[in-house]
Structures are given as structure tokens and as C-alpha cells.
Amino acid sequence: MTAFILVAGVHTGGWVWQEVADRLRGAGAEVYPVTLTGMGEQARAAGPDTDLETHVHDLLRVIDQVDAAEVVMVGHCYGIYPVLGAADRRPERIARIVHLDAGMPRNGDQALTLVPEQALRERLLNRADAAEDEGRIPPPSRDEWHRWGSVEGLPPTVLARLAENAVPQPVGTLTQPLRLSGAVSELPATGVLCTANGSSIAMVEGLVGLGDPRFQVLTDPRVSFFELHTGHWPMLSRADEVAEVLLRAAAGEGHRVSVTVSEQPAHLRPFLMDVPERPRERVGRVDLHLPDAPAEDGSPWPAVVFVHGGPVHPDVRPTPRDWPAFVGYGRYVASMGAVGVTLDHRLHDLADYGRAADDLAEAVHLVRADPRVDESRVALWYFSAGGLLSADWLAAPPPWLRCVAATYPVLAPLPNWGRVDSRFRPADAVRTAGRLPIVVTRVELERAEIAVTVEEFLAAAKECDADVEVIDVPLGHHGFETTEHTEQASRAVERAVRSVLGHLRR
Structure with missing residues (x-):
């Protein structure tokens, strides 16, 4: 039995995974769509001390309650930060990490890089007049969501639901650095790249081909990739495809990026x-x-x-x-x-x-x-x-x-x-x-x-x-x-x- 722990991006909660979760359960998997402290229906639980570490502990509690032999953690957008933080402390319980249209944050990185406005990023760093609503960042309006990631593939009604259900993001979740011991780097990983949001396997292969040492880890045979031809919210625009990709990732499938030493870049x-x-x-x-x-x-x-x-x-x-x-x-x-x-x-x-x-x-x-x-x-x-x-x-x-x-x-x-x-x-x-x-x-x-x-x-x-x-x-x-x-x-x-x-x- 495989259990999927699903963690969504900024301003959202476990509700965004509903259709994906239904399809995974239909395939016989256990599914845990997580709503982190201060997010989704837990919005009122946020306090001035809610930060990335709070969300890491949220996920640790979920991991410790799961009995399945294989646990696959899925982090979308901001969600990859607490996912990596929790998996780093329970590496023996995690079978694979899935980066769903998410980056590759490292020890010391801040999710602040996800904020599209430089001026807001600077204010958040200074924590002076950083955000409205008592230390929380208001979600974008319906017409501004595209600035936080491509909304391609979202019907107007779905985009409206995304905007209506969004909640303010606690500032500390974005400004507190991610702390990793290095244990998580030994776990198998899968990148699911959303092409309409600017990612593709070809781009990954190009970065690896340049010889950038930061990306050489992507040639590890335990790392695989999939592409989805949609925007930044694939769980809402391509639920069937997301569920299929997650099942295939759990089975170890996906494209491998390789570098032939004898071949000239x-x-x-x-x-x-x-x-x-x-x-x-x-x-x-x-x-x-x-x-x-x-x-x-x-x-x-x-x-x-x-x-x-x-x-x-x-x-x-x-x-x-x-x-x-x-x-x-x-x-x-x-x-x-x-x-x-x-x-x-x-x-x-x-x-x-x-x-x-x-x-x-x-x-x-x-x-x-x-x-x-x-x-x-x-x-x-x-x-x-x-x-x-x-x-x-x-x-x-x-x-x-x-x-x-x-x-x-x-x-x-x-x-x-x-x-x-x-x-x-x-x-x-x-x-x-x-x-x-x-x-x-x-x-x-x-x-x-x-x-x-x-x-x-x-x-x-x-x-x-x-x-x-x-x-x-x-x-x-x-x-x-x-x-x-x-x-x-x-x-x-x-x-x-x-x-x-x-x-x-x-």
C-alpha cells in the first residue's frame, strides 16, 4: 500500500487536491491532503509565531500517523519547503519526494523567492510594514493570480473558486530559512514540470548540459521527470493526469536525465x-x-x-x-x-x-x-x-x-x-x-x-x-x-x- 501526502502552495489548503485524491483512492492508495496551520479551513489557527517550522511539524504529525509501508510526499509550489523539511527528519519513512511544479530549495533557502514583487520581498525581509492582516500576506485578487504562476488550463469558474477560497499566508512561512541536514538528498525524487509555467524536460537537460554543478544531482538514476502541458495549478486543471503521474512516480517511472561523459556538451x-x-x-x-x-x-x-x-x-x-x-x-x-x-x-x-x-x-x-x-x-x-x-x-x-x-x-x-x-x-x-x-x-x-x-x-x-x-x-x-x-x-x-x-x- 502506498500513501500520498499532498501539500499545496501559497494561500491554499488541502481542498485543492480533492479531485486528485479521489482518483488516487480509486486506484487503491491512501491519500492525505494536508491543510497546514493557518491555511485553508485552518486559517484562524495562524498566530504571530506561525512559520515554516510550524508547517514542518504539521507534516511530521501526519507522517507519524501513517501506517503504509511506502509514503510518497508531494510538494506543490511553497509546499515543497515543508515537505523537504519534514522528510529530512523522517527519511526512513519516505519512499519518494515529488516536486509538483516546485523548485529545488536547499538548506538555508527561503520561500520568499516565490513572491513575484521585489518591493514586497524587501519589506518582508525587513519585517517593517511587511504585510497586512497582522503578519500575513493577503492573497492575490482574481486578476493577479497569473503573477504567482501560470493559470493556463483553469476555467474561469475554477479560477474564481481558487481566488474565493484563498487565505492570507503567514509571513514567517516565507521568511524563515529551510533547515536541512542532508538526509533528504538521499531520497528518490521526481520532478513534475508544468510546461505552461516555464518548465520542461528540455530545459532541465539544457541546464545539466551546461555543467552547472547545482544540477548534476538531476542525473542520479533515482531522479525522474514528467511533463504536464498545463499551468501552475495542475491539480485543478489536469486532475486525472496528475493522479496518473503520481502513481507512475511512486512506481519509479519517469524520464531520466543522463550525461554521457564521452559526449561533448x-x-x-x-x-x-x-x-x-x-x-x-x-x-x-x-x-x-x-x-x-x-x-x-x-x-x-x-x-x-x-x-x-x-x-x-x-x-x-x-x-x-x-x-x-x-x-x-x-x-x-x-x-x-x-x-x-x-x-x-x-x-x-x-x-x-x-x-x-x-x-x-x-x-x-x-x-x-x-x-x-x-x-x-x-x-x-x-x-x-x-x-x-x-x-x-x-x-x-x-x-x-x-x-x-x-x-x-x-x-x-x-x-x-x-x-x-x-x-x-x-x-x-x-x-x-x-x-x-x-x-x-x-x-x-x-x-x-x-x-x-x-x-x-x-x-x-x-x-x-x-x-x-x-x-x-x-x-x-x-x-x-x-x-x-x-x-x-x-x-x-x-x-x-x-x-x-x-x-x-x-
Whole structure:
């Protein structure tokens, strides 16, 4: 007999699991949908001292009362914090942890990162005027739930019920750090990823492939994954599928992420074009790929600054400016008479966009100050999640910025990227870009969660009549420059480079 302990996210209670619980019981399982202290129908039980530790003890009491041989703990959103805290103290009782559209919090982490508003997060940390309702955070209104996670798949009546039944969240549950001994890390785990909320198996495999040590644990054979094509509340939008996935997870099924040591990671494979070496100068975090000779008229060169994505862990080697794709782009534009600039900005975590933006601004200043560069002719070219860094420049384009380019970009924070400041929304910033030329390279086989942001950006650009050129890569994937050495992929790169350089020479 398997027992499932189900723990939901912020502002909710055990009631959200009703349909899933019914289906699991119909399959012969024991089910314990938990309403934590201060949540759901227990809202009035919250006091000024209700915190994460309170919720951990709630779950310990449930675990100790369960007689089933196998206990599977399921944490959704915030629920994964008390789930991990309790499982860490009763590891001998737990058969598997299921992260249902939930992160991978570690010892010392706070659930505060789930709060979508930076200003509110800062107030909560200071505990001064932190929240209304005597130390509790009011739930979002019906029209604001999407800011806490995608509501895709929820019929209007269900979304209304979610909003009506939501209760204030005790502040201490979000601000108290999670305490783990390490015992929970030895337990089998399953990640259930909701693609409409910005997660996918492809994204996990991409993070593992980058060599980020934080994600190497995901290659453990005891770790499995499933995808659900819905938003952040799958128990309300896809109850049947959730129940099926939980039963399969308990049985040890699911996709495994593996890394073949002998196989070269995708981002370290050769650039799709054979571009001869060019002189390269390194200044701090910035590399300059230089043309072989000055312009015929002796004028300074224009420059193209290539901005990598991420997050990239600081220990990853080689760093992005030495990845074949960026070296290839730098050399390519240098061969055509422009300075190709690559840099290592410090986007090591989703909360680092502000710091990465500062690094980019510093690099641009350095490049424009170089006497070999024409300070009035610079283009910025963004890749993948680096696309969010284009927002500042689109919002108020300086006169020297002749073009913004973006290749397989993320152009709006994904729904589960709560720690990203709202300032980094190119899909909004494009409305004030005026007639600044924008070149977007779009891959046909883009990850669904990223493709949505590109379409949102293009729709906004169309509404404001922005100057956008779209270059499509048929059958292209994210990161195609090192994985798809095809004629159509090479043509797309050639066309994009010529378009950007054309804007620089006008």
C-alpha cells in the first residue's frame, strides 16, 4: 500500500487536491491532503509565531500517523519547503519526494523567492510594514493570480473558486530559512514540470548540459521527470493526469536525465561555420575580436556586442565568451569589418539580472571608449535568457545604438521566474523603442515556454509599429549554431549578421 501526502502552495489548503485524491483512492492508495496551520479551513489557527517550522511539524504529525509501508510526499509550489523539511527528519519513512511544479530549495533557502514583487520581498525581509492582516500576506485578487504562476488550463469558474477560497499566508512561512541536514538528498525524487509555467524536460537537460554543478544531482538514476502541458495549478486543471503521474512516480517511472561523459556538451561543439581566427584582445570580462585591417578610409570600426544567456554558474568552465558559438560570432563579424565583442556577465542566478545589466553597461562603455571603435555605431545582440537584458535598451534607446538583435531569445520572464525584476520585460519595453531596428532569429522547434515569449514580443511590436525583422530557422532548435550544421542554419546566421552590419553602416 502506498500513501500520498499532498501539500499545496501559497494561500491554499488541502481542498485543492480533492479531485486528485479521489482518483488516487480509486486506484487503491491512501491519500492525505494536508491543510497546514493557518491555511485553508485552518486559517484562524495562524498566530504571530506561525512559520515554516510550524508547517514542518504539521507534516511530521501526519507522517507519524501513517501506517503504509511506502509514503510518497508531494510538494506543490511553497509546499515543497515543508515537505523537504519534514522528510529530512523522517527519511526512513519516505519512499519518494515529488516536486509538483516546485523548485529545488536547499538548506538555508527561503520561500520568499516565490513572491513575484521585489518591493514586497524587501519589506518582508525587513519585517517593517511587511504585510497586512497582522503578519500575513493577503492573497492575490482574481486578476493577479497569473503573477504567482501560470493559470493556463483553469476555467474561469475554477479560477474564481481558487481566488474565493484563498487565505492570507503567514509571513514567517516565507521568511524563515529551510533547515536541512542532508538526509533528504538521499531520497528518490521526481520532478513534475508544468510546461505552461516555464518548465520542461528540455530545459532541465539544457541546464545539466551546461555543467552547472547545482544540477548534476538531476542525473542520479533515482531522479525522474514528467511533463504536464498545463499551468501552475495542475491539480485543478489536469486532475486525472496528475493522479496518473503520481502513481507512475511512486512506481519509479519517469524520464531520466543522463550525461554521457564521452559526449561533448552541445554548447561546446564547433560553430556551424568555419570562421578563420582573428586577433583577440581580453580586457577584464570583455573580449574584442578585431578585423585584420583598418577601414579603407581610416575610420574606426563599428562594434557588435554579443550577450550570452544563462543563468550560468560561476564555476562553469569554459566561460561563455570562450564557447564556440560566441567565438564564432565574434570572429565572423570581425571578418566583415566590425569589432565582435563577447563578455562574461554575472547572470549566475535568476535574481542576478540587475547585476548582469550593470556588467553589460560597463562592457558597452569600455567598447565605446576604445579609439578603434566608432562610438556612434554599436549593436547589441542577445541570446536565449540574455534576451531579458535588452529591455533597458529598448525602453530608452540611446542614439549610438543602431540595432538590437536577439537569437532564440527569452523576451519576457517565464511564469515561474518570480525572482526576476519586472523591469526586464522586453515584450513591454519594445513599445517605447521607436524605430530602432530589431532583428529576431526565431527557431522553428523552439521550446514551447520560450516561444510564447517571442510571440508576445512580436505582437506588442506589431501594435506599436516597431521596426522588427524576423529571420526563421526551419527545423532549428535552441542553440542551433553548434548542434545543426545545415545549410539553412548557416544561411540564417549569414542573413542575421548581414542585417545587423547593414544597420551599423547606414
